[in-house]
Amino acid sequence: MSKVNVLLIVFVLLQLTQLSSASAKNLTAQKGDYRFLVAGGLRVPELLNYTRFMVSLRLRTATKYFGDNHYCAGVIISYRWIVSSAQCLVYITKLPRRPRTIIAVIGTMNRIRRSPTTRLMAVDRVVVNLNFTLYGTNDIGLIRLMSPLVLNARVQIMALPTEPPPYGSRCIVLGWGRLYNNGPYAAMISQVDLLLYSEEQCQKAHPRYTPGDLCAGDKDKYDHDPCSGDSGGPLICNDKLVAVVSWTLGCGQLDVPSLYTDLYHNREWIKAAMEGQCSLSVLIEFKILMIIYLVFCYLL
Missing domain, CATH: 2.40.10.10 (Trypsin-like serine proteases)
Incomplete structure (x- = not known):
């Protein structure tokens, strides 16, 4: 066996180890005060109420100060589910992140300051649309919190759309x-x-x-x-x-x-993912890795 083939086998085994250790966790589904702050954006007091629906997604630990590990955002859509973009929930290989690598911070307007309503929530499941992994389309993913949210004035659920986007608005x-x-x-x-x-x-x-x-x-x-x-x-x-x-x-x-x-276009996928109709996702990822390996072996 050539050295290249050995390296490929090691790569596949490492990926499978990552998948198997997270198989119960990571699932991939198939189906006024104005100040320039978002680029060119403004801070508008009456719009800050929307922050009660929002989540700051962060890496597991801060490096220098609270909040410096922020990398993406998300939206609360149920007591345990948060919707975000798939790119926020995957590794560079486009496979889902391990849940323990993500912290969801809720109940805060200020990224770098804790408030009485700030909560750091652990994640127990990561779900990414398979089309994103395979083709780079359908950039949508979900994370499930380890424990249900306790709603208050600063933490609320935002309803998913029930009609097509209002183009031109x-x-x-x-x-x-x-x-x-x-x-x-x-x-x-x-x-x-x-x-x-x-x-x-x-x-x-x-x-x-x-x-x-x-x-x-x-x-x-x-x-x-x-x-x-x-x-x-x-x-x-x-x-x-x-x-x-x-x-x-x-x-x-x-x-x-x-x-x-x-989100309206992806409403059926969201529903299926939240209902847990993703039990074959790890097997699908295993097949993807095996296909990649076999293709490399054939070309070499």
């Missing part, structure tokens, strides 16, 4: 992401007002557009956009949750709106 995006491209992360949550593009406009703006993608932007204020750290956060139109931030391609770039994942 003005919407808002909230997050703790970078204030501008390559800039620092926001401490207090910030928001930006954007126009929800039509499907035709979105397809023209993004050649890689696929069904289930949404675009939002502001041609007159191109520096208004979600940025790094905002992925997984909510796009809210007419006081209703419509989508989560997917790819922050804009981040202040001219004529390049960011992409969002349409």
Whole structure:
């Protein structure tokens, strides 16, 4: 057996070890005070109430201070489930993260300060749409909390959409992401007002557009956009949750709106994932790894 084949076998075994140790945890489903803070965004007092629906997703431990491990956002959709973008919930291999590597922080407006309502919640399940793993589409994922939430004035559930997106509406995006491209992360949550593009406009703006993608932007204020750290956060139109931030391609770039994942389009997948209809996911990932290995062996 060649050295290359040995290395490939080791790689596959390491991946399978990761999968097997997390098999019961990680599942992949198939089916006024105004201040510039989101890039180009504002802090608007009356909109801060939306923070009661939001989650700061963080790596397991902070390095220097509370909140410096924030990397994505999410939205509370039930007592135990949080919706986010798939890219926030996977490793570089696009396989789901181990639940113990993620902490969900709820009940806080300030990313770097604890408040009496701040809670750090452990995660016991990570679910990622299989289409994202295989094709990079359907950028949506769910995490299940180890224990149910206790609702209060700062922690609330936001209902999933029951109708298609209201194209042409003005919407808002909230997050703790970078204030501008390559800039620092926001401490207090910030928001930006954007126009929800039509499907035709979105397809023209993004050649890689696929069904289930949404675009939002502001041609007159191109520096208004979600940025790094905002992925997984909510796009809210007419006081209703419509989508989560997917790819922050804009981040202040001219004529390049960011992409969002349409939650109404993915409503059946969300329902199936929350009902636990994902028991074969680890076997599917095993097959994917074996196919990759066999292809490499054949080519060599």
